[in-house]
Each structure stands twice: as C-alpha cells, then as structure tokens.
Amino acid sequence: MSSSHSTLASKPLYPPTVTAPPQPLPLWRFLPTFVRNPLRALPRQVYEDDMLVAARAGATIAWVMAPALVEQVLVSQADATTKSPVEKRVFNASLADSILIADGAQWRWQRRALAPLFRAVDLQTHVPAMATAAEAQVARWRSAASPAPRAVDEDMTRATYEVILATMLVGGRPAEAETILKAGNDYLARISWEMAFALLRLPPWLPHPATGQMRRAARQLREAVSAIIARRRTEGGDGRDLLGRLLAARHPDTGEPMPDNLIVSNLLTLLEAGHETTAKALTWTLYLLARAPDWQDRVFDEVRGVAGDAPITADMLARLPVTQRVVKEAMRLYPPAPVMARQAAEPITLGAHRLPAGSQIIIPIYAIHRHRKLWADPDRFDPDRFLPAAEVARLRTHYMPFGGGSRVCIGAAFALLEATTLLATFVRAARFGWDGRHLPEPISRITLRAKGGMPLHVIMR
Numbered sequence: 001m002s003s004s005h006s007t008l009a010s011k012p013l014y015p016p017t018v019t020a021p022p023q024p025l026p027l028w029r030f031l032p033t034f035v036r037n038p039l040r041a042l043p044r045q046v047y048e049d050d051m052l053v054a055a056r057a058g059a060t061i062a063w064v065m066a067p068a069l070v071e072q073v074l075v076s077q078a079d080a081t082t083k084s085p086v087e088k089r090v091f092n093a094s095l096a097d098s099i100l101i102a103d104g105a106q107w108r109w110q111r112r113a114l115a116p117l118f119r120a121v122d123l124q125t126h127v128p129a130m131a132t133a134a135e136a137q138v139a140r141w142r143s144a145a146s147p148a149p150r151a152v153d154e155d156m157t158r159a160t161y162e163v164i165l166a167t168m169l170v171g172g173r174p175a176e177a178e179t180i181l182k183a184g185n186d187y188l189a190r191i192s193w194e195m196a197f198a199l200l201r202l203p204p205w206l207p208h209p210a211t212g213q214m215r216r217a218a219r220q221l222r223e224a225v226s227a228i229i230a231r232r233r234t235e236g237g238d239g240r241d242l243l244g245r246l247l248a249a250r251h252p253d254t255g256e257p258m259p260d261n262l263i264v265s266n267l268l269t270l271l272e273a274g275h276e277t278t279a280k281a282l283t284w285t286l287y288l289l290a291r292a293p294d295w296q297d298r299v300f301d302e303v304r305g306v307a308g309d310a311p312i313t314a315d316m317l318a319r320l321p322v323t324q325r326v327v328k329e330a331m332r333l334y335p336p337a338p339v340m341a342r343q344a345a346e347p348i349t350l351g352a353h354r355l356p357a358g359s360q361i362i363i364p365i366y367a368i369h370r371h372r373k374l375w376a377d378p379d380r381f382d383p384d385r386f387l388p389a390a391e392v393a394r395l396r397t398h399y400m401p402f403g404g405g406s407r408v409c410i411g412a413a414f415a416l417l418e419a420t421t422l423l424a425t426f427v428r429a430a431r432f433g434w435d436g437r438h439l440p441e442p443i444s445r446i447t448l449r450a451k452g453g454m455p456l457h458v459i460m461r
C-alpha cells in the first residue's frame, strides 16, 4: 500500500476510532452514551470480530461485520429481513411509508417507480446544474474572503441543497426551500432520543426531551412539501424534474397514481437523503484534504490539467481518478450514513449463530470501514486503497458507503457525480487549511456530523 503521498501516514492526527467500550454497554449506560453519540455505544469488538451477538431490552442484537456475512444479510438472505422497526419509528412522523422504510410489495413498487429517475444517462444531464451550484459556492467564498475559519459544514449543506433543488424541484419557492432545510436539520439533530427510546422498546406515546421539537419539525416539513405539490398540481410546471415524475408515477400492476401521502413522504426522502449525505461526504473530504495538503495538491493539479478554468462537465469526470479516489477514501473513514439496521422476520442463521425472529441486526458501516482485520492501517487516510486493482479484489460488502443488495442507495451514482463535480470545483478555486487544533468527533445523527462543526480556512487561489 502506498503512503508516499499522505502526510497523515506518519502522524496520529485524529482519534483513530470514536472511543469504544470493551463490551456492549449495560442498559443504564447505554441510553446517555447513545444519545450523546450512537457511535460511542458500538462495542470495541465490532472493530475486531466477524460478528457479535448480545441481548438488550429482551431482544437479541447482532452486529455483523464480516463482508461475507453482511452479504448474507443484504443479498442471499435479504428476504428473511425487514427494515428495522427502530428506523420506521424514528421516521414515522416525517417519511412514513416512503421507499426508505417500506418493506415487501409496498417497497418494491416504489423502487420501480423511482428507479427511472436515476438512470445513468439522465444523471449526466444534471452535471451542469451541479457545476453551477459549485461555482455559486465559490462566489460566496470569494465575496466573504476572510482569514477566519469558515463553517465549511454549513457551506456544504447549502451547496448540496442547491443541487437538489435545481435537479429535483425546479421552480420551488425560496421560503419553502428554507423551511425544509431548517426543519430537516432540526429533526435529524434530535433523532437520537427517539432512536434510543425505540431501541429500548419504550412505548411510542412516552415523551422524551425532544418529542415536541421533532413533531414540530415533521409538521413543518410535510406542510411545506404539501404546499409545493398542491401548487404544482394547479399551476403545472417542469414535468421532467423529480416532482413531475413522482406525480406521473403509476403502480405497475394497478395503474393507480401514487397517493398524496406517499408523494409527500418520497419527495421529502429524496430531498433529505439527497443532500444531507453528500454534504457530509464533502465536509469530511475537505477536512481530510486540509490535513493532507499533498493530496490536496494532487487533486488541484489533476483538475487544472483536465478542466483548466472551465466549468466541470460530465465527460471530464472519468478523467479525474485521483479526485474520485479521494472522495471514496473519505467515505471509508467517514461514511456519511454510518450504520444500517435490519430486523430478522424469521429465524436466520449467520455464521455459527442462529438468530431468532425479531432479532435486531446492525451493520456498522463505520466500524467495517475501520475494521482492524479488513484494512491495513485502517485509520490512515490513503486514497490509493481505491486504485482499480485494489478495488476489484474486494467484496462489495467490504466497502459499502451506499449499502448493498436490492436496497442499495438509489442515489449512489448521482451522489458520486455530485461529490466529484463539487470537490473538483472547490479545490481548483480555493486551498483548504486546518487550524491545527479542532479534532472533530464524528457523531452519528443518521448522517455523520462533525461535533463542533467543521471550521476550515478557505484561502482563495
């Protein structure tokens, strides 16, 4: 494995993993730890073992790490599992019944209805909108040029949200867009309470400190999206954007349109899943590049060589392999969606373990990506892990920022096009610098946030 290009090779620059308890936590310690940061409740064995089984709140919980076992959960035995009731509960108020959390036939028809939106040839047509949003962010940096560090995490949320609005919701009103952005953030920021209560099987009617704020945020989200849908119905609009296509979607068997509540849930799912994850991917990528200036130089040289000063176009992206490798390695160390969960719908055998129906199955992507036995020097930033020969030698469930199996992220190709276009545009325009102090702890709030935000120096070139 090459380390010649990484300044991170020799220095222990950031906490290797989030502090991990040696054993699964007892209930009384689990709740406060989980609410603070769910990653801190992952026991140390998940970074070292193939699989770990324990009991919690009267149920079996299994963490599955070995790629071959993950493959069984997501592919060969996928029909024996459902999405986790915990996920359904935490999203019930905002994304009820959407493609993200539905199961069985209800999921399948939504996936079939939405798949055409993400066809590779169509995605290429979004690259100009992505480049425009990236240049707009560069202009904001230029006009606010200051030696003080900037909250780059907020900048990335703004830039990726502009992309999703331009590609998925043509003609939306700025006030509605702001409401959705803010309420979506409020909802996710408080989600660990609901999640911890669900994991402990406390009844849904039992309030927790964030109940009121989450309900308010969910109501604002659904009202804003419903208003957009109602206006589109009366005024018409771009039939080719996401909303136009959702309204035109028909059930393949019955020919019925998608009911309104499902249109709201799916539009919200795509708006939220479609920008928040990519924003986090870019935030952590810029952090790693700020700490590995030699890799930042390599990305700069590559982009200048391929694009000069011109906007990034779809045909250039394949000629930016270093930029792409950097994004992939950043999503290994900081997977934007750090944990996936399923429930065993029937008894299921994984390795030497027989899990009863109802078991919770956790796939801790964050830990798999830093697993002591799966990666050499796992905490080190080294984009050359994604040289083509190394990539093909791995099982697909060894590196899985987008999940796997039939429920693999529907927006994966969109996200990769977007992350590459934005990163290339940003690094060509500015140099990102670390303040030498802030060691952001990755915190799981469905997406992987940086504790204390991500202040970086943005020095225009």
Ligand code: HEM
Residues within 6 Å of the ligand: 099, 100, 101, 111, 269, 270, 273, 274, 275, 277, 278, 281, 335, 336, 337, 340, 341, 400, 401, 402, 403, 404, 406, 407, 408, 409, 410, 411, 412, 414, 415
């Ligand atoms: C870097 C960016 C992204 C990451 C890391 C990511 C990650 C993931 C992961 C891990 C899953 C699987 C969840 C599971 O099986 O439990 C998933 C599913 C999903 N993602 Fe993404 N995602 C990203 C971007 C996007 C984008 C851009 C969109 C849409 C515009 C999107 C929409 C969805 C949807 C709808 C699902 C549910 C698919 C299904 O269950 O059939 N994601 N994503």
